[in-house]
Amino acid sequence: MTARWTEGPDSVAVAPRPLVIRGGRVLDPSRGLDAVLDVLLVGGSVAELGSGLTAPDGADVRDASGLIVTPGLIDVHVHLREPGAEHKETIESGARAAAAGGFTAVCAMPNTDPVIDDPAAVGFVLAAGRRAGAARVYPVGAISSGQNGQRLTPVGELVDAGAVAITDDGNPVMDSGLMRRALEYASAFGIPVSDHPEDLGLSRGGVMNEGVVSTRLGLRGKPNAAEDVHIVRDLLVAEETGGHIHIQHVSTRYGVDAIRRAKARGVRVTAEVTPHHLILTEEAVEGYRTEAKMNPPLRTQEDVDAVRAGLVDGTLDTLATDHAPHHYDEKERAFDDAPNGIVGLETSLGLVLTELVGRGVMDITTAIHRMSTGPAQAMGLPGGTLAVGSPADVTLIDPKRAWTVDPAAFLSKSANTPFGGWELTGGPAATIVGGRVVWEWGP
Amino acid sequence: MTRERSSLGKDLVGLEPLDGDQIRSILDTAEPFKEISERTIKKVPVLRGKTIVNLFFEASTRTRVSFEFAEKRLSADTVNISATASSVSKGETLVDTARNLEAMRIDMVVIRHWASGAARFLAERIPSTVINAGDGAHEHPTQGLLDLLTLRDHFGKIEGLKVCIVGDIVHSRVARSNIFGLLKLGAQVAVCGPPTLLPRGIERLGVERFVRLEEAIQWADALNVLRLQLERMEGGFVPSLREYNRVYGVSTRRLEAAPRELLILHPGPMNRGVEIDSDVADGDHSVVLRQVTNGVAVRMAVLYLLSGGDPASAEAAKGGQE
Numbered sequence: 001m002t003a004r005w006t007e008g009p010d011s012v013a014v015a016p017r018p019l020v021i022r023g024g025r026v027l028d029p030s031r032g033l034d035a036v037l038d039v040l041l042v043g044g045s046v047a048e049l050g051s052g053l054t055a056p057d058g059a060d061v062r063d064a065s066g067l068i069v070t071p072g073l074i075d076v077h078v079h080l081r082e083p084g085a086e087h088k089e090t091i092e093s094g095a096r097a098a099a100a101g102g103f104t105a106v107c108a109m110p111n112t113d114p115v116i117d118d119p120a121a122v123g124f125v126l127a128a129g130r131r132a133g134a135a136r137v138y139p140v141g142a143i144s145s146g147q148n149g150q151r152l153t154p155v156g157e158l159v160d161a162g163a164v165a166i167t168d169d170g171n172p173v174m175d176s177g178l179m180r181r182a183l184e185y186a187s188a189f190g191i192p193v194s195d196h197p198e199d200l201g202l203s204r205g206g207v208m209n210e211g212v213v214s215t216r217l218g219l220r221g222k223p224n225a226a227e228d229v230h231i232v233r234d235l236l237v238a239e240e241t242g243g244h245i246h247i248q249h250v251s252t253r254y255g256v257d258a259i260r261r262a263k264a265r266g267v268r269v270t271a272e273v274t275p276h277h278l279i280l281t282e283e284a285v286e287g288y289r290t291e292a293k294m295n296p297p298l299r300t301q302e303d304v305d306a307v308r309a310g311l312v313d314g315t316l317d318t319l320a321t322d323h324a325p326h327h328y329d330e331k332e333r334a335f336d337d338a339p340n341g342i343v344g345l346e347t348s349l350g351l352v353l354t355e356l357v358g359r360g361v362m363d364i365t366t367a368i369h370r371m372s373t374g375p376a377q378a379m380g381l382p383g384g385t386l387a388v389g390s391p392a393d394v395t396l397i398d399p400k401r402a403w404t405v406d407p408a409a410f411l412s413k414s415a416n417t418p419f420g421g422w423e424l425t426g427g428p429a430a431t432i433v434g435g436r437v438v439w440e441w442g443p
Numbered sequence: 444m445t446r447e448r449s450s451l452g453k454d455l456v457g458l459e460p461l462d463g464d465q466i467r468s469i470l471d472t473a474e475p476f477k478e479i480s481e482r483t484i485k486k487v488p489v490l491r492g493k494t495i496v497n498l499f500f501e502a503s504t505r506t507r508v509s510f511e512f513a514e515k516r517l518s519a520d521t522v523n524i525s526a527t528a529s530s531v532s533k534g535e536t537l538v539d540t541a542r543n544l545e546a547m548r549i550d551m552v553v554i555r556h557w558a559s560g561a562a563r564f565l566a567e568r569i570p571s572t573v574i575n576a577g578d579g580a581h582e583h584p585t586q587g588l589l590d591l592l593t594l595r596d597h598f599g600k601i602e603g604l605k606v607c608i609v610g611d612i613v614h615s616r617v618a619r620s621n622i623f624g625l626l627k628l629g630a631q632v633a634v635c636g637p638p639t640l641l642p643r644g645i646e647r648l649g650v651e652r653f654v655r656l657e658e659a660i661q662w663a664d665a666l667n668v669l670r671l672q673l674e675r676m677e678g679g680f681v682p683s684l685r686e687y688n689r690v691y692g693v694s695t696r697r698l699e700a701a702p703r704e705l706l707i708l709h710p711g712p713m714n715r716g717v718e719i720d721s722d723v724a725d726g727d728h729s730v731v732l733r734q735v736t737n738g739v740a741v742r743m744a745v746l747y748l749l750s751g752g753d754p755a756s757a758e759a760a761k762g763g764q765e
Contacts, residue, residue, distance in 0.1 A: 216459070216648065332538055
């Protein structure tokens with residue numbers, strides 16, 4: 001797979017020409033729309049949907065026959081590593097990798113060095129994202145200064161500077177009192193508090209799921225309860241405060257069930273699940289494969305079945321990759337020593353189309369919802385819809401394209417994935433941000 | 444002698460990947476090598492001209508010395524590297540260490556490492572033969588083999604034997620190698636210890652699970668008593684050494700309740716008065732020193748077979764003919 005950049009960086013500031021996307025299957029889950037239509041994008045917004053639209057003077061016309069036209073895909077959980085670990089990823093390379101995966105927007109986690117815990121740092125991420133001229137980059141601020149679990153960050157200033165949520169991701173918020181204050185305080189600004197659910201006492205020393213595989217390999221395990229306890233704590237504190245809690249990368253069957261019951265009680269909770277927790281089990285660790293080391297760890301088939309059911313019924317609002325780039329030599333270590341995480345931006349859509357839609361786990365409308373409308377609503381972001389007047393962020397999907405995952409060809413600076421060599425059917429054909437084609441697949 | 448012809452494959456990273464016949468061939472090969480250590484001149488030229496590096500990232504006396512004797516009695520040239528004295532402590536990664544050793548054209552690496560999977564990691568990255576001398580809580584295959592040999596010496600066979608491994612199973616590579624090896628040779632295996640030190644899903648490996656030593660003693664023909672690492676107390680796995688001895692210590696009084704006389708093994712070094720009382724350790728049914736003696740023979744057998752030696756020719760090889 002190769003990518004062609006139709007415009008250089010900095011081009012976003014210049015208004016694009018009108019664009020007609022002609023003859024695609026327009027699938028907009030925000031309105032239950034599924035029909036062959038033309039889509040007209042003007043001035044960075046969706047201007048009109050209809051059959052046989054007349055192209056305005058000077059408009060570009062793109063034939064989308066055979067393609068699916070959807071609201072731009074959004075990934076609410078990515079690590080772009082800048083500032084501080086630019087050898088793994090930069091905001092520019094990450095934003096380009098996102099576009100190459102069909103994403104028009106991503107939420108960048110704040111566990112960088114330095115941590116994104118003041119307005120200047122938020123501004124840096126925002127500006128670097130704009131310069132990249134690829135997918136939109138929404139900064140997420142920290143809950144606590146330095147992510148050390150002590151004092152709340154200046155949340156109001158972070159939001160003014162452009163932060164769309166706060167999280168101490170990487171470090172779970174262990175102090176329930178801090179979580180309470182964060183949920184209360186953040187509610188004044190209408191942003192969610194996003195948490196990595198892990199009780200560090202229960203997971204201490206663990207490097208994979210606790211079970212028969214960890215026992216045989218002699219690796220220390222993290223039990224499901226480490227995640228479950230923390231999810232339940234977050235739900236209870238959210239219920240108490242009325243704040244909006246967003247639960248990151250749910251991986252356990254009990255976790256899904258607890259969120260489902262909390263939603264039924266009216267708790268303001270949203271939740272995400274990663275492609276790898278939907279597809280792989282702890283068996284992927286066999287042979288001490290560090291590309292299958294992540295946190296939370298890959299669990300069992302029962303858990304996989306539960307998170308799939310949760311994504312289908314909407315308990316889990318959104319798919320999120322937890323894109324976690326690491327330099328190749330950082331993963332080239334003994335399992336205990338290797339860092340957690342895998343890259344996901346450039347494989348997510350293909351995996352969902354092949355392993356979930358292709359195998360009948362969910363229909364295409366649900367899948368697209370969980371990758372566009374779902375994440376936009378969960379995080380309160382623009383987009384996630386093709387309604388007239390909404391941002392002209394559109395993903396064109398080729399449902400038939402057969403391709404093989406080649407980590408060496410990723411636009412991400414890192415290639416740490418357990419999916420290398422997987423043969424997939426379906427993937428992004430073009431990514432349109434603000435009415436401009438920022439990436440397209442091409443031979 | 445080429446590595447490709449080894450009946451065990453290129454490496455020995457564990458007993459789990461071996462089949463029963465391969466394990467039996469190692470034990471059979473060890474038999475003739477036992478005698479070499481009883482000679483006045485304890486040396487045969489089987490590995491003459493071979494270079495072996497003993498790469499120890501963790502402190503070890505018994506295993507390292509046992510390997511070194513086995514190597515020297517087979518006439519190999521050996522170098523010992525301990526992590527504290529090497530560039531490892533200066534931040535060099537395992538893969539760089541391996542590549543540097545490989546660049547010096549060595550034939551075999553004996554590795555002890557604190558991380559599970561480290562031996563396999565090395566074996567997959569260098570063409571030299573890699574022998575696992577203990578990787579984290581994963582496997583310690585030569586210890587498993589010497590335990591098997593000692594049991595076979597005493598009982599005449601392994602098949603049908605009931606062996607219970609007692610103590611800290613979670614953190615023990617000796618336990619895993621014993622479980623895999625014993626099951627492949629047809630023994631029945633149990634583990635016994637406080638539930639905090641028994642790993643999740645252990646029954647699914649095909650072993651019985653006892654949480655009280657009294658039950659294990661009623662069941663077993665032999666006990667393999669593991670060392671209790673003192674740091675387990677700090678980790679909150681056991682309340683105190685005194686309590687551990689009271690509940691899980693192997694004592695003469697407890698053994699008197701056994702329906703048959705139990706053979707007692709211990710991989711050493713022993714914490715006398717903690718997991719095993721002195722009168723048991725030094726008693727008639729203890730084979731701890733025979734284990735040490737067998738350790739050298741088993742390691743000679745492993746080195747011989749991995750260097751391409753024919754199991755059927757071991758008797759001749761020890762006579763000095765190549």
